[in-house]
Amino acid sequence: MAQISVTIGAVALIGFIVWWFFGKHQVASGTAKLQGETQSIAIKVLGGYTPEHVVLRRGVPAVLTFTRSDPSSCLDRVVFPDFGINQALPQGEPQAITIDTSKPGTYTWACGMDMFHGQLVIE
Numbered sequence: 001m002a003q004i005s006v007t008i009g010a011v012a013l014i015g016f017i018v019w020w021f022f023g024k025h026q027v028a029s030g031t032a033k034l035q036g037e038t039q040s041i042a043i044k045v046l047g048g049y050t051p052e053h054v055v056l057r058r059g060v061p062a063v064l065t066f067t068r069s070d071p072s073s074c075l076d077r078v079v080f081p082d083f084g085i086n087q088a089l090p091q092g093e094p095q096a097i098t099i100d101t102s103k104p105g106t107y108t109w110a111c112g113m114d115m116f117h118g119q120l121v122i123e
């Protein structure tokens, strides 16, 4: 009897591990809204980035507005290494960041310590 419950426990644990590593986790995704000649999107900074996957249209000037409500200093900067951007995010003050969308591709951004990440897709 004890052996059966150990076996069931082991199978359940293996199932959980497989799900954890290979299951599809939901990622908040957002597409920038076109307004006249520019596209823009608002990103919330609270325990990470929402959305953390942002889609931009190629060749249209883009503005990402980050608003940090998270009190942690971990998130007080946002860095886009491919664009040479390292911007301070004062708590509660929306910060507009202009992105050059001339080169399509997938780029990442991160907090100042490279702990939280977001993804930018220009298509």
Ligand SMILES: [Cu+2]
Binding pocket: 073, 074, 075, 111, 112, 113, 114, 115, 116
């Ligand atoms: Cu950090």
